[in-house]
Amino acid sequence: MDKFTTHTGVGVPLKRSNVDTDQIIPAVYLKRVTRSGFEDGLFAAWRNDPEFILNQDVYKAGTVLVAGPDFGTGSSREHAVWALQNYGFKVVLSARFADIFRGNSGKAGLLTGQVDEKVVQRLWDYLDDNPGGEITVDLESQTVSTADGSVTDSFDVDPYTKWRLLNGLDDISLTLGNEADIAAFEGTRPTWKPVTQHA
């Protein structure tokens, strides 16, 4: 997992609340056998609408999603996070996230920053006035700001997830940090324990 310290990128206003994971990535896309390539299924139903935000040229390169409250509800599918990341998103900002989605995001390296509802509105106002405008998200100081300085505010992220993102540690990296313990344990396993392959 890549380290996340600070990120500046095109903000995308998603002016909807209760965006559930079926809307983020419909079930029909779950039959894939890879972890990549889910960007074509991201918000699949909405992308049929030419007016949808990601169909507007200035937002196509978006990396910071600014969404309404209760983002990521519903099914626990990890594919929702993969789809956002595959598309290019590094950060989602919302006033409230569903627990499972937020947990899955942290594990995969997608930053979910919780901001006040008023901040979401001001970011939307900024993007309305400056389509394609950039937003900077600084994880160390937990601040979000716009290129023109019209918004500078703080966001919440739990300290454990913050530490992991700053250090680029996914679950597997964390466990492999204890490699010596694992190897020591393996040295104590009885010889009669079964194996699936014989030398």
Add this chain to the structure above:
Amino acid sequence: MGKTLSEKVWDEHVVRSTAGEPDLLYIDLHLIHEVTSPQAFDGLRLTGRKVRRPDLTLATEDHNVPTLDWDKPIADPVSRTQVETLRKNAEEFGVRLHPLGDVNQGIVHVVGPQLGLTQPGMTIVCGDSHTSTHGAFGAIAFGIGTSEVEHVLATQTLPQAKPKTMAVTVNGSLPAGVTAKDLILTLISKTGTGGGQGYIVEYRGEAIRALSMEGRMTICNMSIEWGAKAGLIAPDETTFAYIEGKPEAPKGADWDAAVEHWKTLVTDEDAVFDEEIVLDAAEITPFVTWGTNPGQGAPLGANVPNPADFAEEQDRVAAEKALAYMGLEAGTPLREVKVDTVFIGSCTNGRIEDLRLAAETIKGHKVADGTRLLVVPGSVKVRLQAQEEGLDKVFIEAGAEWRGAGCSMCLGMNPDTLEPGERSASTSNRNFEGRQGKGGRTHLVSVPVAAATAVRGTLSAPADLAPANA
């Protein structure tokens, strides 16, 4: 204070324990199949990691495979892609695979025990919720998600919070004709589908001790259906006799050392469980489900319940919805419910003893007009054993379809599915809406009930059958 069986097994596998963090648990055996593993392997590829212990990993193809024409390419493109991906991944990462057509292919939870890889005191995981099956040997075995599959592949460990412990004690003996399946369905109807949430359950008592390994696997298999993290049974002479001589069982001095250790895997006299349930085996009768979750069941001799009789509002609403989906009228005797398809198989009831029981019931009878009977062995080895014993002839003469090994009609992921509105009596584990095919209606039953139902065409027990033609 002493320890329970599950605490002993857990403690033997803790690699690292830190206050405020989940224990890091070592995994003795990781079972893999085609549906939940592709993204895990892809994750390894994307991060440049390898499988830490291919020698503690075993793959088989089961969920998607057809049970007819298994020597031809799989017709469904998605299923074919998943199976081919598993083959590529097994090759690339050095994992032992038993593919379709191999003599050791079969349902992952049938294959592990039959190879002798499932042994007492182990930790076993698989990206499948019915991994709890392996608890029958006194192992801690549970299902995991795809990210966890990747974690185990890369590290052979899993961070896990220690669950609470529960004992289910079943005193007395099961009446003749009543099986482990009836016992577990009865238990789930009492606890509901969430009653075991957060617990590792130890099944114990006289009735459990009297069960064969197949029966114990049926019980542990359905632990997940009442929400338990895992279910297990202390190993004893029945367990050791089952394992001895299996291909991957310890041999010689290793066998003696293993058995000596396995004998310590019992709950200490002074150990305390966080929760305890007691059942009387003598009161259990053939049991079937009438609803759309495994907790919605009743004795075969009862009637379809009236939703109005449920005390809790949410149970009443759930029963109304279930009866509407199932197309059942309250008050109808369950024995009068007509069944279109009978499915005998799955990781719950697809082992050799199950097929013997089915054949015993069905021998000399014919499958009822308008009913079809599918008999699907849990593995190729089970199929071959059944053929050696002539069980296949009994089924075929009765008018049943004798199929190849796989998960088959347990879950609508392969060609064996129900049509909308079609009603089944099924020896599998889940009667959820659409589980066996969109609009399909499932009654979970034991093997003898399934076989008798196939003969009479309505939900029945062997005692309902007229004497067979000799």
